Amino acid sequence: MSGQSLFARLEPLLPRVRRPVQYVGGEGNSIVKPWDTAAVRWALMYPDAYEVGLPNQGLQILYEILNEQPDVLAERTYSVWPDLEALLREHGLPQFTVDGHRSVRDFDVLGVSFSTELGYTNLLTALDLAGIPLQAERRGEADPLVVAGGHAAFNPEPIAGFVDAVVLGDGEQAVLGITDVIRGWKAAGAPGGRTELLARLAHRRLVYVPAFYDVTYRSDGRIQAVTVNRDDVPLRPSKHTLSDLDAWPYPKAPLVPLAETVHERLSVEIFRGCTRGCRFCQAGMITRPVRERNISTVGAMVDAGLRATGFNEVGLLSLSSADHTEIGEIATGLADRYENEKISLSLPSTRVDAFNVTLANEFSRNGRRSGLTFAPEGGSERLRKVINKMVGAEDLVRTVSTAYAHGWRQVKLYFMCGLPTETDQDVLEIADLAREVIRAGRRASGHRDIRCTVSIGGFVPKPHTPFQWVGQASHEVTDARLKLLRDTVRADKEIARAVGFRYHDGRPGIIEGLLARGDRRVGAVIERVWREGGRFDGWSEHFSFERWESACAAELEPLGISLDWFTTRERDEREVLAWDHLDAGLDRDWLWADWQEALRGTELDDCRWTPCYDCGVCPTMGTDTQIGPTGRSLLPVVSVSAGSPVVTAASVSVDGVDGIDAEAVPGGVEDGPAAGSRLRPAAVSNGTPA
Amino acid sequence: MARRPEGPPPPPVVQRVRLRFAKRGRLRFLSHRDVARTFERGLRRAAVPMAYSAGFSPHPRISWVGAAPTGAASEAEYVELALAVEMEPAQLQADLDAALPPGLDVVGAVVAEGTGLAERIDASRWVVRLPGVAEPELRGAVTELLRQEVVQVERATKDGRRRFDVRAAIVLAVCRAGNDTCAILELVVRHTTPAVRPDDVLTALGVVAGLRPSVPPEPTRLEQGRLRDDGTLADPLAPDRNDAGRLAGRSSA
Numbered sequence: 013m014s015g016q017s018l019f020a021r022l023e024p025l026l027p028r029v030r031r032p033v034q035y036v037g038g039e040g041n042s043i044v045k046p047w048d049t050a051a052v053r054w055a056l057m058y059p060d061a062y063e064v065g066l067p068n069q070g071l072q073i074l075y076e077i078l079n080e081q082p083d084v085l086a087e088r089t090y091s092v093w094p095d096l097e098a099l100l101r102e103h104g105l106p107q108f109t110v111d112g113h114r115s116v117r118d119f120d121v122l123g124v125s126f127s128t129e130l131g132y133t134n135l136l137t138a139l140d141l142a143g144i145p146l147q148a149e150r151r152g153e154a155d156p157l158v159v160a161g162g163h164a165a166f167n168p169e170p171i172a173g174f175v176d177a178v179v180l181g182d183g184e185q186a187v188l189g190i191t192d193v194i195r196g197w198k199a200a201g202a203p204g205g206r207t208e209l210l211a212r213l214a215h216r217r218l219v220y221v222p223a224f225y226d227v228t229y230r231s232d233g234r235i236q237a238v239t240v241n242r243d244d245v246p247l248r249p250s251k252h253t254l255s256d257l258d259a260w261p262y263p264k265a266p267l268v269p270l271a272e273t274v275h276e277r278l279s280v281e282i283f284r285g286c287t288r289g290c291r292f293c294q295a296g297m298i299t300r301p302v303r304e305r306n307i308s309t310v311g312a313m314v315d316a317g318l319r320a321t322g323f324n325e326v327g328l329l330s331l332s333s334a335d336h337t338e339i340g341e342i343a344t345g346l347a348d349r350y351e352n353e354k355i356s357l358s359l360p361s362t363r364v365d366a367f368n369v370t371l372a373n374e375f376s377r378n379g380r381r382s383g384l385t386f387a388p389e390g391g392s393e394r395l396r397k398v399i400n401k402m403v404g405a406e407d408l409v410r411t412v413s414t415a416y417a418h419g420w421r422q423v424k425l426y427f428m429c430g431l432p433t434e435t436d437q438d439v440l441e442i443a444d445l446a447r448e449v450i451r452a453g454r455r456a457s458g459h460r461d462i463r464c465t466v467s468i469g470g471f472v473p474k475p476h477t478p479f480q481w482v483g484q485a486s487h488e489v490t491d492a493r494l495k496l497l498r499d500t501v502r503a504d505k506e507i508a509r510a511v512g513f514r515y516h517d518g519r520p521g522i523i524e525g526l527l528a529r530g531d532r533r534v535g536a537v538i539e540r541v542w543r544e545g546g547r548f549d550g551w552s553e554h555f556s557f558e559r560w561e562s563a564c565a566a567e568l569e570p571l572g573i574s575l576d577w578f579t580t581r582e583r584d585e586r587e588v589l590a591w592d593h594l595d596a597g598l599d600r601d602w603l604w605a606d607w608q609e610a611l612r613g614t615e616l617d618d619c620r621w622t623p624c625y626d627c628g629v630c631p632t633m634g635t636d637t638q639i640g641p642t643g644r645s646l647l648p649v650v651s652v653s654a655g656s657p658v659v660t661a662a663s664v665s666v667d668g669v670d671g672i673d674a675e676a677v678p679g680g681v682e683d684g685p686a687a688g689s690r691l692r693p694a695a696v697s698n699g700t701p702a
Numbered sequence: 703m704a705r706r707p708e709g710p711p712p713p714p715v716v717q718r719v720r721l722r723f724a725k726r727g728r729l730r731f732l733s734h735r736d737v738a739r740t741f742e743r744g745l746r747r748a749a750v751p752m753a754y755s756a757g758f759s760p761h762p763r764i765s766w767v768g769a770a771p772t773g774a775a776s777e778a779e780y781v782e783l784a785l786a787v788e789m790e791p792a793q794l795q796a797d798l799d800a801a802l803p804p805g806l807d808v809v810g811a812v813v814a815e816g817t818g819l820a821e822r823i824d825a826s827r828w829v830v831r832l833p834g835v836a837e838p839e840l841r842g843a844v845t846e847l848l849r850q851e852v853v854q855v856e857r858a859t860k861d862g863r864r865r866f867d868v869r870a871a872i873v874l875a876v877c878r879a880g881n882d883t884c885a886i887l888e889l890v891v892r893h894t895t896p897a898v899r900p901d902d903v904l905t906a907l908g909v910v911a912g913l914r915p916s917v918p919p920e921p922t923r924l925e926q927g928r929l930r931d932d933g934t935l936a937d938p939l940a941p942d943r944n945d946a947g948r949l950a951g952r953s954s955a
Binding site (some may be wrong): 019024026027028033036039040271322324354 | 745
């Protein structure tokens with residue numbers, strides 16, 4: 013019987029696995045709807061461990077929006093750890109949802125949200141456990157549609173063979189549109205089978221269906237062309253952009269986990285998109301334009317969210333939260349409102365700006381001032397111009413002096429290594445900055461006991477960014493530079509004991525680079541790695557570089573290409589990139605021009621405050637920057653609109669949690685269980701570590 | 703020039719309320735930390751006027767008493783809350799129970815009087831379902847266990863792997879009527895250090911009689927309290943109920 017609960021068969025296995033609570037469901041605000049009365053049924057997956065996946069905002073938003081539809085049912089599923097995977101196989105149990113403990117294969121759609129490419133092997137585990145053929149072309153009528161979304165899905169080509177469809181961009185409207193199409197198709201008796209359903213979805217510009225596009229290659233291994241093989245689907249599938257975030261205040265009732273997770277707080281997204289123009293930042297490029305939630309909506313969401321969850325910490329999320337046009341009023345208003353309620357507030361404080369310290373002070377009026385994080389990203393002035401991170405050394409010193417003077421005891425600085433045009437000297441200048449910061453701290457605080465943590469991640473070039481053409485630094489180069497820097501800091505008696513140094517080896521970044529800029533031929537590598545035991549590649553204790561390296565040798569080298577070919581090779585302007593046929597709104601000529609500007613060290617201002625620089629997004633997508641100030645107020649508390657929006661029709665995933673820094677949380681506790689062993693996003697993603 | 707929290711110190715404790723709660727069904731897989739976190743959030747959702755500790759990171763003042771292990775269900779867990787505003791225990795019980803997930807159920811609340819809660823608890827009564835174990839097999843193993851004076855078992859504790867005696871802590875071990883596919887073990891165990899848990903007793907049954915259930919056993923704690931001479935347990939909240947009733951004329955659960 014379809015849709016029945018498997019819990020009775022699962023339960024006896026749970027005492028035999030680590031942290032069984034992650035598999036039992038029952039979270040606050042979770043929903044289990046009757047199976048039989050649902051017309052369309054979604055299984056939503058975050059392809060990583062429960063403790064990482066549960067807090068994901070994108071998944072929570074879609075879960076709530078879908079379940080608000082009377083005839084739609086949505087349940088969640090996460091990657092099971094290898095201990096439970098083995099038991100499921102031994103006892104013939106499938107991948108299950110944590111809400112109703114139903115088999116994933118019983119659903120109409122399996123939606124998978126990829127924040128990082130390192131979740132691809134976990135997709136294969138889930139498909140295999142679910143009894144769904146790995147290859148989309150082998151799936152039949154009884155199999156769910158497998159739909160990928162999230163930031164990594166902006167180049168889904170490496171997993172093109174494993175997914176039926178891909179949603180680009182914001183997911184709120186897209187999932188409703190997809191639901192409409194499936195509902196109609198099922199009601200009509202599923203005419204034409206899966207192919208017809210996929211064609212309808214593609215025709216309505218809801219999804220990209222890889223099977224409808226053929227890729228040909230040149231003899232030198234580069235892509236010859238990507239051509240559409242049907243005349244009723246778009247030549248270039250494009251991303252969805254949600255306008256008016258105030259009309260979509262999700263999640264209204266965030267999930268409250270029973271198990272410990274990596275982010276134990278109420279997250280409220282205050283705006284989406286970023287036009288600071290940091291050239292390494294894929295999130296900033298693919299989520300344009302900036303769309304703010306106004307202060308009243310933010311105030312109402314915080315109030316409703318706290319009531320619904322009982323959390324005692326609020327994080328205001330976005331790619332650069334201090335940039336919200338009403339952030340000062342929001343900070344003061346929330347600090348006033350919750351001053352006596354033991355609620356702590358946090359803001360990702362990644363910009364080097366004294367204003368950020370002011371905000372952090374406001375958020376920690378009565379809290380502990382433990383650590384503040386700033387992200388200069390590049391060690392030298394020259395390199396910061398290349399990446400368009402407009403921060404001077406004097407700005408940094410001024411900012412950290414302010415922080416130390418206001419009682420902050422530790423400053424964390426985040427950098428990347430392996431940036432385009434980088435030399436040893438650029439990286440060594442990180443030590444100079446750290447020295448300046450320590451000196452400034454000692455001056456400002458009046459004592460010598462000042463700490464500064466330098467955290468360094470390897471740069472990975474990403475699609476749809478001005479750096480999509482660059483040759484990635486080899487892991488040997490990255491590792492050598494980091495060692496040089498570490499040795500230099502350690503040899504400097506003035507700062508050696510004051511500077512903490514955190515970095516990871518460069519090898520996971522190379523595999524992330526392969527998966528980020530790979531094409532369809534990389535699919536065979538992923539499958540081989542998975543067959544040889546590859547699981548949880550985002551976790552250091554599971555990741556095996558050697559396994560990836562040998563799979564690349566076996567699957568790519570016979571084709572005349574290689575791991576290096578995909579990663580360290582620089583592309584020229586004319587090369588067809590695997591993701592060129594997917595429209596993120598960015599004008600390819602602008603991206604190339606910006607890459608050339610980067611090489612010249614020319615900076616670019618934010619289009620929110622200076623004239624448009626023609627990145628292409630707004631005219632292509634029919635969108636506009638939506639920012640305040642609105643002149644509205646935080647108080648009084650108004651209720652968040654109930655019910656679901658009228659609009660139905662666009663993905664995404666607010667990958668809410670990346671970019672937020674737990675240590676910037678006043679009085680906050682960093683990291684959840686086992687987070688220490690997970691490769692921190694710092695090591696594998698561009699941007700500030702979560 | 704370390705910063706200090708501004709403003710007055712937190713309001714004093716005006717009342718302590720003791721709760722008995724159950725951990726049931728799939729929520730038996732909650733660890734003590736999971737239970738504690740879930741309680742704190744439930745208390746905030748229910749707007750219970752908790753007293754807080756002082757300092758930069760004020761914590762609600764909650765005192766836990768010997769938690770059932772992860773995977774074990776319980777009908778008899780205890781916790782004491784310190785309140786900054788007096789509250790009718792029955793109301794607190796109803797509000798908090800409504801705010802906690804089904805499976806964490808508040809089943810009793812009294813105003814604390816007299817001696818400490820921990821002093822009133824020195825033993826637990828457990829019932830353990832053993833699917834896949836036939837009754838005669840269990841009966842034989844229990845007899846063998848009780849015949850021993852010392853049975854050492856080993857378990858990973860927070861202090862590393864420890865070896866300790868199980869037998870001395872066992873006050874009662876009986877095979878209750880089960881059937882061919884599921885035997886039922888009843889235990890009364892003294893609280894010792896390290897605590898002897900039902901799984902330790904099962905390990906001991908394996909050691910002395912080779913009992914090795916193929917399906918994980920399902921333990922449920924039925925009672926906690928002070929062990930009487932006759933092997934029964936005294937309800938640890940009974941003195942509070944009596945005192946509260948007599949001294950303040952309050953009604954309580």
